[in-house]
Amino acid sequence: MTALPLAGTAVAGLDLAHAPLPASDVVAGAPTTAVAVLDDTGDREIGIWEMTPGTARDTEADELFVVLSGRATIAFEDPALASLEVGPGSVVRLAEGMRTAWTVTETLRKVYIT
Known part of the structure; x- marks a missing residue:
């Protein structure tokens, strides 16, 4: 996980440190993820999350x-949704x-609020 300074940051080009996903989560490929x-x-966390191609x-x-870059399909397994x-x-x-099951076809980068 990368900590960011309080000043503004250009998140589109931010270098993130990736780690493999647990094997039990991987469905296809060898996707990695990174968080900043x-x-x-x-009470909330705001960050950048990225996943490389594969399915998990x-x-x-x-x-x-909000997706900043990349492409993916999110399959909703429970509850069953489109x-x-x-x-x-x-x-x-x-x-x-x-x-969910995420199939990333182009490295996906998003800004999230949890």
Whole structure:
């Protein structure tokens, strides 16, 4: 996890340190993820999250995010909902406990609020 300074930061080009996902979460490929926390001083956390191509399952936190770059399909396994294609400018709201599968086709970078 990368900590950022209080001053403004150009997040599009921010260098993030990636780590592999747990093997139990990976469905296809060898995706890695990275996180940079922008602010965690209150009841919410705001940060940058990135995932490289591949497919991985996740149990979601209560989150709102905006895709900055990349492309992915989010499959909603529980509750069963229609899959969602996301790309730059997509705004998505996830509820805590949702089970999802993320298929990233182009490294996805998002700013999130949890």
